[in-house]
Amino acid sequence: MPDSKIKAILIGAGQRGAQSYAPYALQHPDELQFVAVAEPNALRRAAFAQQHHIPKEYQFESWEELLQKPALGEAALVCTQDWQHTAPAVAAMRAGYHVLLEKPMSNLSADCRTLLEVSRQSGQQLHICHVLRYTPHFNKMRELVQSGVLGQIVQVEQRENVSFWHMAHSYVRGNWRNSQESSPMILAKCCHDLDILPWVLGQNPVSLASSGSLMHFRPENAPAGAPQRCLDGCPAADTCPYYAPHIYLEMSPFWNSVSDTSLGFNRWATHAYTENPALIRALSVFVPSLKQIPNYGGWPLTVLAQNPTAQDIAEALQTGPYGRCVYHCDNDVVDQQVVLMQMEDGASVTLTMHGHSHHEHRSTRIEGSHGRLLAEFGNGGSRITIDEHRTDWHVEYITSKVESDNGAGHGGGDLSLVASFLQSIRSGDTATALQGTREALQAHLLAFAAEESRLTGKFIQKERWI
Ligand SMILES: NC(=O)c1ccc[n+]([C@@H]2O[C@H](COP(=O)([O-])OP(=O)(O)OC[C@H]3O[C@@H](n4cnc5c(N)ncnc54)[C@H](O)[C@@H]3O)[C@@H](O)[C@H]2O)c1
Incomplete structure (x- = not known):
């Protein structure tokens, strides 16, 4: 060891x-x-x-x-x-x-x-790297479901609400836009959900079906006269939500998202910046930590340039993939897809993924014979509520990762995952690690089966992915 x-x-x-x-x-x-x-x-x-x-x-x-x-x-x-x-x-x-x-x-x-x-x-x-398993949010959800407080689980809805600008960045202009070059969207974005659902519910799917398509980011939906690149005189520059300088230079969709997912002072400051950047710049003279907002140079800007300056970004928008009109890209991954699964115990589960959300977040609804669970992950923090049918007992759990935003991506999951990996090496517990890999494999095979179902229109039984 x-x-x-x-x-x-x-x-x-x-x-x-x-x-x-x-x-x-x-x-x-x-x-x-x-x-x-x-x-x-x-x-x-x-x-x-x-x-x-x-x-x-x-x-x-x-x-x-x-x-x-x-x-x-x-x-x-x-x-x-x-x-x-x-x-x-x-x-x-x-x-x-x-x-x-x-x-x-x-x-x-x-x-x-x-x-x-x-x-x-x-x-x-x-x-x-199924990071959601390492978040306080999904651990709490699993604990609650497996405590039996909801009774028999009957119906589950999981939603992966990808924000409109993240969709445009990663899945229309960016690295995951083309299923042949990278992965089908249901694998790239939702192998996490297909991992977390059986883990939370304590049971596996026995059959699934899926439908979905690329609806919006297609040439026929381009604004009249939209050129190939946003900076080539687009007539929709003032109205298109996907106008590249709006996303990468003004960055208001990014800061709106940060504000929506933050708590306390960070929430106020990032929101204030979207409304009045000059105010935050002025206040940063007295509160130096505020400088990180106007001086921000992290993701998604680092995808466009290493240590990006405003000039680097402007150049990248002139010539690189992120300056392309979202209606004139070489993308083919879906922007909406639903997977319907039947679980071992007979419960039905729907997983909905779409790329047109105003806020980036996941949401969950679990209906049981004795109660209901509602959860939001990454929308004004994260929370889970339980309502018990008989007693009308209502409780809310705040599951946000609050201690540090520094590198604590995915609601704290990224760094907790590394800690768990190191702990597993130290423990030498290969058998438990192998079981984790088997469960990850199942999530991936479910995603491949969902894509097959979407493309063929067929219901798929578990024998196909086991
Ligand atoms: N766990 C999650 O939630 C999560 C979130 C986002 C992305 N991802 C996945 O993480 C992976 C990486 O994504 P990213 O955004 O960091 O991509 P990236 O392109 O920023 O990083 C990949 C790096 O690999 C390097 N590389 C290419 N060929 C190499 C070689 N032969 N040897 C060594 N390095 C090489 C590239 O130069 C690049 O710097 C992807 O598979 C992506 O789907 C996972």
């Missing part, structure tokens, strides 16, 4: 690897240290190496080079793009690393099965 500080390598120092998970090592240097990085983008590689004090000889341009070396530590974080997960994760396990692998495991179902098999054969742990 390794000592309490685990040495790790990072494969893919992009948004997730460098910004969502690696900060754990900076916050807990006694638990985690990055000793090598593989990243083809020289700016990202250098920035990560500098932050984590990685010497030149342990900085690599690709995972192939890095994994040729004997194992440099116990853990590998694989945070490359969807289609680049299987090969480095398999190679890392075979090289003797326990692996934390970004979701989706792979965009191919056969590869997902291979990943589980390699973990089983090699004895190396494989943890999949």
Whole structure:
């Protein structure tokens, strides 16, 4: 068993690897240290190496080079793009690393099965980044449902409400716009929900059906006269919600979202900034922490440029993919999809995903024979309410992650996931880790089955995905 500080390598120092998970090592240097990085983008590689004090000889341009070396530590974080997960994760396990692998495991179902098999054969742990399992919100929901307070679970509605601007950023203009190049939307966005639902309910689906389509982000819905790029004199510049400078330069949709998902002073300050930026700039002279709002340079701007300035962003909008008109992109992933599942006990579950929400959040409604659960995750904080039928007892649980916004993405799930991965390595409990990988595999196979059902119009029985 390794000592309490685990040495790790990072494969893919992009948004997730460098910004969502690696900060754990900076916050807990006694638990985690990055000793090598593989990243083809020289700016990202250098920035990560500098932050984590990685010497030149342990900085690599690709995972192939890095994994040729004997194992440099116990853990590998694989945070490359969807289609680049299987090969480095398999190679890392075979090289003797326990692996934390970004979701989706792979965009191919056969590869997902291979990943589980390699973990089983090699004895190396494989943890999949199903971050929702590590949030206070979904843990509380699971505890409540499994306490029996709702009686027999009869009907469940889960909604993944993707905000209009996040949809445009990631799934119309961005990396996950094309299902052949990346993943079908139901896999990319909802493998989390397909993981969390059986986990919360304590039972698995036995059949499913799905329907959905790309309705809105198509050429026929473009405003009259809209050019290929927003900055080429678009006549709808003042009215289109997807006008790129509105999203990336004014950034009001982003700050509205931050405000909607924050609490207390942060909520007030970010909201005030959307209404009166000059006020927040003036106040930041006296309250220096406010400077992080006008000086913000994190996601989604870091997708457009490394250490982005306003000029970098303006240039990226002139020439890069994020300046394209949303009605004239090469996107094909759906912007609305519903999955209907029947569970072992007979309950019906609907999972609705759509990309036209005003606020980014998930919501859940669980109807039981003895009570009802309603939950909101990431909309003005997060909360769960229970109403009991017989007694009319009503209780509300606040499940927001409040202590720190620093890197605590996904309602606190990102960093808690890293903590759990490290703990699992320290415990050496391979059997529990393998069970977790099996459950992650099921979530992915459900997503592939849902996509098959959407495309074929057929109801699918569990024998097809087991
Ligand atoms: N768990 C979640 O909730 C969650 C959320 C968002 C994204 N994701 C997933 O995380 C993954 C990464 O997403 P991202 O936004 O960080 O992408 P990204 O493009 O910012 O990062 C991927 C990095 O991998 C690097 N890379 C490419 N080829 C490589 C190679 N041969 N060796 C080493 N590195 C290489 C790229 O240069 C890039 O910096 C994706 O699969 C995505 O679907 C998961």
